[in-house]
Amino acid sequence: MAEMASNGQSPEVLFWVGCAGSFDERYKAVTQAFVKILNKVGVSFAVLGPEETCTGDPARRAGNEFLFQMQAVANIQVMNAYEVKKVVTACPHCFNTIKNEYPALGGNYEVIHHSQFLQQLINEGKVRLQGGGEFKGKKITFHDSCYLGRANDVYEAPREVIKALDVELVEMKRCKTKGLCCGAGGAQMFKEPEQGKKDINIERTEEALATGAQAIAVGCPFCLTMMTDGVKNKEREADVKVYDLAEMIAKDMGI
Amino acid sequence: MSILPQLAFVLILGAAGFILTKRIKFLRRNILLGKAETRNDQHENRWKTMLLVALGQQKMFKRIVPAFLHLLIYVGFLVINLEVLEFVLDGILGTHRLFAPFLGSLYTVAINVFEFLAVAVLVSCVAFLIRRNVMKVERFNKPELKGWPALDANTILVVEIILMFAILTMNATDQILASRGDEHYPALGTLFFSNLIRPLFEGMSDGALVFIERFAWWFHIVGILAFAVYVTYSKHLHIFLAFPNTWYSNLKPKGEIRNMPEVTNEVNMMLGIASENPSAPPAEIGRFGAKDVNDLSWINVLNAYSCTECGRCTSECPANLTGKKLSPRKIMMDVRDRAEEVGKSLDAGGPGFEDGKSLLGDYITKEEINACTTCNACVEACPVNIDPLSIILQLRRYVAMEESGTPAQWNSMFQNMETSFSPWKFSPSDRFNWSEKVKEEEMK
Numbered sequence: 001m002a003e004m005a006s007n008g009q010s011p012e013v014l015f016w017v018g019c020a021g022s023f024d025e026r027y028k029a030v031t032q033a034f035v036k037i038l039n040k041v042g043v044s045f046a047v048l049g050p051e052e053t054c055t056g057d058p059a060r061r062a063g064n065e066f067l068f069q070m071q072a073v074a075n076i077q078v079m080n081a082y083e084v085k086k087v088v089t090a091c092p093h094c095f096n097t098i099k100n101e102y103p104a105l106g107g108n109y110e111v112i113h114h115s116q117f118l119q120q121l122i123n124e125g126k127v128r129l130q131g132g133g134e135f136k137g138k139k140i141t142f143h144d145s146c147y148l149g150r151a152n153d154v155y156e157a158p159r160e161v162i163k164a165l166d167v168e169l170v171e172m173k174r175c176k177t178k179g180l181c182c183g184a185g186g187a188q189m190f191k192e193p194e195q196g197k198k199d200i201n202i203e204r205t206e207e208a209l210a211t212g213a214q215a216i217a218v219g220c221p222f223c224l225t226m227m228t229d230g231v232k233n234k235e236r237e238a239d240v241k242v243y244d245l246a247e248m249i250a251k252d253m254g255i
Numbered sequence: 256m257s258i259l260p261q262l263a264f265v266l267i268l269g270a271a272g273f274i275l276t277k278r279i280k281f282l283r284r285n286i287l288l289g290k291a292e293t294r295n296d297q298h299e300n301r302w303k304t305m306l307l308v309a310l311g312q313q314k315m316f317k318r319i320v321p322a323f324l325h326l327l328i329y330v331g332f333l334v335i336n337l338e339v340l341e342f343v344l345d346g347i348l349g350t351h352r353l354f355a356p357f358l359g360s361l362y363t364v365a366i367n368v369f370e371f372l373a374v375a376v377l378v379s380c381v382a383f384l385i386r387r388n389v390m391k392v393e394r395f396n397k398p399e400l401k402g403w404p405a406l407d408a409n410t411i412l413v414v415e416i417i418l419m420f421a422i423l424t425m426n427a428t429d430q431i432l433a434s435r436g437d438e439h440y441p442a443l444g445t446l447f448f449s450n451l452i453r454p455l456f457e458g459m460s461d462g463a464l465v466f467i468e469r470f471a472w473w474f475h476i477v478g479i480l481a482f483a484v485y486v487t488y489s490k491h492l493h494i495f496l497a498f499p500n501t502w503y504s505n506l507k508p509k510g511e512i513r514n515m516p517e518v519t520n521e522v523n524m525m526l527g528i529a530s531e532n533p534s535a536p537p538a539e540i541g542r543f544g545a546k547d548v549n550d551l552s553w554i555n556v557l558n559a560y561s562c563t564e565c566g567r568c569t570s571e572c573p574a575n576l577t578g579k580k581l582s583p584r585k586i587m588m589d590v591r592d593r594a595e596e597v598g599k600s601l602d603a604g605g606p607g608f609e610d611g612k613s614l615l616g617d618y619i620t621k622e623e624i625n626a627c628t629t630c631n632a633c634v635e636a637c638p639v640n641i642d643p644l645s646i647i648l649q650l651r652r653y654v655a656m657e658e659s660g661t662p663a664q665w666n667s668m669f670q671n672m673e674t675s676f677s678p679w680k681f682s683p684s685d686r687f688n689w690s691e692k693v694k695e696e697e698m699k
Contacts, residue, residue, distance in 0.1 A: 053676035063655030100511035146630035151510025186629030191664035197578030
């Protein structure tokens with residue numbers, strides 16, 4: 001972003017990478033896949049790079065409003081300085097926070113989730129799919145992220161993206177408004193679960209496996225981690241893969 | 256005819272009115288123990304939400320069987336209460352079936368409709384009793400329902416069954432008397448459902464029938480008045496409060512957490528940003544977050560009084576489903592119980608909130624609120640738009656900002672965020688490293 005700004009360019013959209021997208025070994029692949037799609041399509045975009053910080057979502061949800069606002073105000077200052085108008089992110093937590101919570105602190109942007117962005121690119125014919133590639137005809141189930149689904153009523157965009165791959169989309173027993181959390185929201189990602197009979201991601205993974213799907217599609221870095229761990233715990237990692245939507249599209253495009 | 260029954264009736268009506276007024280004042284005061292909050296925007300949307308969700312039962316229909324049974328009771332309640340108007344006027348004026356001469360055959364149709372609904376309510380209540388006590392539907396057998404809440408639920412169902420039976424008994428005996436030519440009892444034509452139980456009473460003397468008819472009449476109307484008072488002590492308040500509760504629904508995206516402007520001022524000062532109202536005196540800062548009911552918004556407390564403990568929230572909660580202590584329903588019950596405790600204490604000239612107890616700690620434990628994934632399943636599930644998550648988050652704010660009592664792993668996450676601007680401990684300068692691989696590949 002800094003580079004573009006110094007050249008007097010203003011990108012069409014800011015890609016908000018997020019902490020998982022920047023640092024998580026597995027999830028970096030999603031960032032890379034999404035960027036490759038953007039490059040291929042020729043979308044004019046920028047990232048903040050080292051100028052980006054955590055949106056503050058887990059701090060706010062763990063109760064630390066001070067820390068949340070410190071992060072938020074710093075991010076808003078940076079984005080406002082660059083006159084950012086539109087933000088796209090692959091993380092539903094970043095999506096929710098920037099879209100719904102930054103306006104109260106002076107950050108007003110058009111924010112969309114990468115599932116919505118991908119759906120637009122597909123609908124506009126900018127992303128041309130080659131009929132599903134390795135996914136063609138396979139059974140795929142989509143795990144709704146709470147912060148995309150219930151929190152922001154985005155249920156169809158990710159499903160449309162998956163369907164564009166010419167696959168068989170199978171729904172879990174609990175889906176859409178009734179979707180079961182992967183267990184990582186509300187800052188649970190950053191601590192051990194409280195005492196109980198079972199871990200939430202195991203419960204959810206069992207539901208996903210019960211559909212007979214060969215792949216579980218997600219649209220959230222935390223869900224990706226939780227579902228991947230769940231599949232490993234069930235010793236099914238050889239035959240059931242967990243993918244982010246962007247990875248599936250990139251694979252189909254052969255990039 | 257003696258004026259005594261009329262006098263007795265007016266006295267009972269007056270007493271019920273007096274007690275009800277007192278109870279309503281008590282409940283209103285308790286709800287307003289919460290902090291002021293204005294939520295009067297989007298009138299059109301609010302009326303629409305209330306009509307759809309409260310009047311139209313929209314969210315009930317996510318579970319079709321209980322929704323249907325509940326609908327029968329709900330319609331029965333609304334419609335049969337029309338008849339109560341006649342009961343009250345008859346009671347005051349000493350008349351019998353005051354409306355019959357005016358409505359003619361329409362009256363018979365109306366009574367048949369009431370009887371049909373009475374039977375529908377009766378059947379539904381029996382079905383609900385079976386679901387609770389025989390089938391033991393899981394959400395009705397959670398720990399927070401042990402004791403009074405279970406008794407409360409069963410009491411309501413049994414009382415409704417008896418009240419409905421009283422209507423049918425009254426009509427059956429009334430019409431036997433009418434067929435015997437007692438001119439005090441107008442013949443109404445065929446009443447389908449009460450006809451079915453007429454054989455039970457056919458052999459009785461006129462005197463016995465009059466006694467049973469009068470007893471059923473008094474039982475029904477006094478029962479309804481007593482029930483109205485009982486409701487104010489019971490989870491059954493939802494029959495009234497569902498309406499204001501849905502009107503005051505949170506209409507924002509569910510994922511949005513309310514901002515704390517009192518924190519914004521301090522953050523702006525720390526970052527050296529001019530505050531929007533630099534000249535405004537610092538707002539009276541109470542506690543950060545909520546420790547007790549008076550730290551919550553009055554809408555949170557209204558939510559608690561509107562809860563009928565159906566447990567749909569708890570049965571959808573991922574934490575509860577996997578055996579954690581958290582139950583969103585219990586959160587709502589705890590808020591109400593604490594508000595009741597403080598309210599009673601204040602009325603008795605007691606210490607109120609200064610009784611050495613608090614919502615957090617004595618009612619709700621940290622283990623419960625720490626288990627929440629903020630997934631909004633409970634909020635989505637609630638048929639009357641109650642928001643348990645809002646309360647959980649305010650409690651967490653108190654723990655984090657007033658007590659510094661968050662779990663150690665969260666504290667580490669806070670530290671990472673403070674020092675390296677990410678919940679994980681990575682160097683901020685490495686944020687862009689992922690791009691190396693893309694560049695490499697695209698160079699090829």
